[in-house]
Amino acid sequence: MKLLYEGTITNQVLHKKLPFSMKRLYLEDLPTIEQVQAKVMESITEKNSLQALTTEEFLFILNERGLMVGAYVEGELIGFRALLIPDINEEHLGWDIGLPLEELDKVIYQEISVVLPEYRGNRLQQKLAEVIMKELPKLEVKFRYICCTVAPMNIPSLKDKFTQSMYIAALKEKYEGLKRYILVKDLEKTDVHYREHVTVKLDDLKKQKQLLSEGYVGIGFQLVHGFHELQFAKPVL
Incomplete structure (x- = not known):
């Protein structure tokens, strides 16, 4: 297991600092990934603020259509972040931000990012973002645009995206009528x-x-x- 990051993190329930590490996630990690997602969804009061992924969507990502990075404490998965290479169809976020057809295959999505409640407040989402973006160039296909959706009023998620220098390019109805910001970062325009x-x-x-x-x-x-x-x-x- 190749470690991508090592550090310490505070368990907010135990008020205790613990060592943690990050690594790439693979198909064999799927059961644990889904358990962590279920725990996080249970802890959220506003369910519409986070679009959970289905088993099929996780399989899509883990079968070389993206990548996932997980954070571990004492062998337990405590959070993860995913990038997804999307199919080009009518729902593609590139259309929402005005990209032409020939640019759509240069788009990769920042998908779900979750952290167990007892480890929130450690800026773990941001650290996961930094690590997964360092892994992005290792994919066979090269991407120019990072896109994602965020629910209005979801301040923590918006802060996370703004910290990564993403910006809101559109406000649309997605996921069968839910309002979502579409955020983007152009990797070829770093000094805006x-x-x-x-x-x-x-x-x-x-x-x-x-x-x-x-x-x-x-x-x-x-x-x-x-x-x-x-x-x-x-x-x-």
């Missing part, structure tokens, strides 16, 4: 500058859609009178 910054309340989806239609993108959070608001701006082309 913005102008005309504005902030919008988290629940003002109408205003957000208007700004997106006018060429703005969502780039982060800003505290306004002690509350998070989304920050939008126009990229300098």
Whole structure:
């Protein structure tokens, strides 16, 4: 087993620091992966905020249509992150962000990212993201765009994506009518500058859609009178 990362992590229930490591996940890890996902889904009050993956979707990823990285404490899987190479069909996120057909095969998705409740607050999602993105170039196909969906009001997940320099490019209905932000990162444009910054309340989806239609993108959070608001701006082309 090749370790991709080693460090320490705090168990928030035991208030104890423990050694942990990360490694690639494979088909034989599927039962454990699904157990961890089930535990995380049970702990979430707003079920629509996280789109769980089916067994078929996990199999798709693990059968060389993506990659997964897991975090372990004392041999127990405590969290994982997945990248998925999507089929090119009418649901492809590339269409939602305005990519032409010939660019769709350059898109890979950041899929589900979960951490057991007792290990939250350690920035583990971010560490998993850093490690899995280092593994990305090892795939046979080279990708330019990283895309994902996030539910509005899911502040932890949005923070995670903004930390990775992803931005909100669209707000659409996905997964049979659920509203989702579509976020993207162009790996060939690493030094993006913005102008005309504005902030919008988290629940003002109408205003957000208007700004997106006018060429703005969502780039982060800003505290306004002690509350998070989304920050939008126009990229300098």
